[in-house]
Amino acid sequence: xxxxxxxxxxxxxxxxxxxxxxxxxxxxxxxxxxxxxxxxxxxxxxxxxxxxxxxxxxxxxxxxxxxxxxxxxxxxxxxxxxxxxxxxxxxxxxxxxxxxxxxxxxxxxxxxxxxxxxxxxxxxxxxxxxxxxxxxxxxxxxxxxxxxxxxxxxxxxxxxxxxxxxxxxxxxxxxxxxxxxxxxxxxxxxxxxxxxxxxxxxxxxxxxxxxxxxxxxxxxxxxxxxxxxxxxxxxxxxxxx
Numbered sequence: 153x154x155x156x157x158x159x160x161x162x163x164x165x166x167x168x169x170x171x172x173x174x175x176x177x178x179x180x181x182x183x184x185x186x187x188x189x190x191x192x193x194x195x196x197x198x199x200x201x202x203x204x205x206x207x208x209x210x211x212x213x214x215x216x217x218x219x220x221x222x223x224x225x226x227x228x229x230x231x232x233x234x235x236x237x238x239x240x241x242x243x244x245x246x247x248x249x250x251x252x253x254x255x256x257x258x259x260x261x262x263x264x265x266x267x268x269x270x271x272x273x274x275x276x277x278x279x280x281x282x283x284x285x286x287x288x289x290x291x292x293x294x295x296x297x298x299x300x301x302x303x304x305x306x307x308x309x310x311x312x313x314x315x316x317x318x319x320x321x322x323x324x325x326x327x328x329x330x331x332x333x334x335x336x337x338x339x340x341x342x343x344x345x346x347x348x349x350x351x352x353x354x355x356x357x358x359x360x361x362x363x364x365x366x367x368x369x370x371x372x373x374x375x376x377x378x379x380x381x382x383x384x385x386x387x388x389x390x391x392x393x
Contacts, residue, residue, distance in 0.1 A: 175366070175367050175368070175369035176364050176365065176366060176367070177213050177216075177364075177365040177367055178222070178362070178363065178364050178365070179210070179362070179363060179365075180223075180360060180361060180362040180363065181208050181210060181336065181360075181361050181363075182208070182358050182359070182360055182361070183207065183208060183268065183336045183337065183338065183358060183359045183360075183361055184205060184338075184355075184357075184358045185228035185229060185230075185266070185338055185352075185355035185356050185357045185358055186204040186205045186338075186352045186353070186355045187204065187205055187206075187207035187208065187336070187337040187338050187352075188200075188202055188203070188204035188205060188206070188207060188337055188338070188340070188348070188352050189207055189256070189259070189269045189270075189271065189307060189335065189336075189337025189338060189339060190202055190250065190254050190256060190337075190348050191204065191205075191206050191207065191337070192206075192207055192209070192256055192271045192273060192278065192335035192337060193255075193256075193273045193276075193277050193278045193333070193335065194206060194277065194278070195277070197352070200253075200254050200255070200348075201253070201254075201347065201349075202347070202348045202349060202350060202351075202352070203350040203351070203352050203353050204340070204351075204352025204353065204355070205352070207335045207336055207337030207338075208335070208336060209273075209333040209334060209335045209336070210333065210334045210336070210363060210365070211332070211333060212327060212331055212332050212333060212334060212365065213365060213367045214367075215367055215368045216327050216331075216365050216366065216367050217326065217327055217366045217367070217368065218299075218324050218325060218326045218327055218365075218366045219324075219325050219327065219334065219363055219364065219365050219366070220313065220322045220323065220324055220325070220363065220364045220366075221310060221312070221313025221314075221322065221323075221361060221362065221363050221364075222313075222322070222362040222363065222364055223313075223360070223361070223362035224238045224268060224310070224311070224312040224313050224359055224360070224361050224362070225238075225359065225360050226238070226357060226358050226359040226360050227357050228266040228338055228355060228356070228357040228358065228359065229266070229355060229356040229357050230265055230266050230340060230351075230354070230355055231353075231354030231355060231356070235266075235356075235357060236264055236265075236266040236267065237312065237317070237318075238267060238268040238310070238311050238312045238313075238359050239263065239267060239268075239295060239311035239312050239317045239318075240263040240264035240265065240266050240267030240311070240339070241263070241264035242262055242263060242264065243262050243263070243264060243344075244262075245262070246260060246261065246262050246289035246290065246291070246292075247260070247261070247262075247344035247345050248260045248285065248344070248345055249265075249339065249340075249341040249344065249345075249346065249347070249348055250285065250307075250347065250348070251346075251347040251348075252281075252282075253347075254282070254347070254348070255278035255279050255280060255281075255282055255305060256271050256278055256282050256305045256306075256307055257271075257282045257283050257284065257285040257286070257305060257306045257307050258285040258307070259285065259288075259307050259309075259339055260285045260286070260287055260288060260289060260292075261288040261289055261295075261309055261339075262288075262289050262290045262294075263288070263295060263309065263311070263339075265338075265339050265340045265341060266338060266339065266340065266355075267309065267311055267338070267339050268309075268310045268311055268312075268336065268337075268338065268339075268359055268361070269307050269308065269309055269310055269336075269337055269338070269339050270302075270307070270308055270310045270325070270334055270335060270336050270337075271302075271305060271306065271307045271308070271334075271335050271337075272302060272303075272304055272305075272306075272327060272328050272331035272333070272334055272335075273304060273305065273331065273332070273333050273334075273335060274304060274330045274331060274332050274333070275332050275333070278305050282305045282306070283303045283304075283305055283306045284306075285306070285307070286300070286302060286306060286307070286308055288308070288309040293309075295309055295311055295315075295317075296315045296316065296320070297315070297323060298315065298321070298323060298324065299323060299324040299325070299326065300323070300324075300325055300326070301326040301328070302325070302326075302328060303328050304328050304330060304331060308325065310325070310336070336359075336361060338352070338355065338359075340352050340355060
């Protein structure tokens with residue numbers, strides 16, 4: 153093998169065998185009380201037969217594996233004079249809001265409307281069938297889960313991102329394969345156990361959401377060793393040439 157080809161082969165071997173270490177990309181975003189989680193990825197909420205505003209999204213760095221929420225603060229009002237924090241308030245009975253015609257899954261929980269929810273999407277506009285809903289009722293995952301692994305277009309409860317309301321450990325939300333965006337929105341609906349309807353127009357307030365996104369990064373020590381090794385191989389190759 154020619155010396156130049158040997159150097160290339162060794163470089164390729166080093167890159168493919170390089171171990172990874174989880175890095176973190178941190179940021180924050182604001183989620184208005186009118187942010188309609190069911191309109192995630194749409195150009196306008198009216199396309200799903202509801203109102204409000206299209207929710208904001210977090211752009212996911214390439215290779216992102218999971219996300220945690222370092223801080224979720226603020227309150228949202230639903231036009232009835234009451235305001236709730238991101239965990240909402242507990243209902244005695246579980247309920248759903250959603251419909252088969254809406255291209256993200258139903259929401260199912262005991263938590264009051266105005267709570268914070270998320271949904272992972274790819275770069276396309278969601279359409280067609282959605283996955284079965286996750287069960288965040290008291291008899292299912294509840295809100296004290298340590299981690300959850302939602303599918304694309306499968307809505308999930310975030311609340312304040314902790315196992316307790318205002319306390320507890322940070323929860324981990326694993327990023328599904330193919331996801332490029334995480335939309336954050338508010339739960340609301342005209343009635344429970346029904347489609348969301350036009351209920352967001354009079355919402356007030358907002359949540360401020362801080363997040364930490366886990367991404368793979370090469371270990372600095374690996375880079376240093378690889379470059380040193382390639383330097384020695386290149387020197388030997390030049391001596392033989």
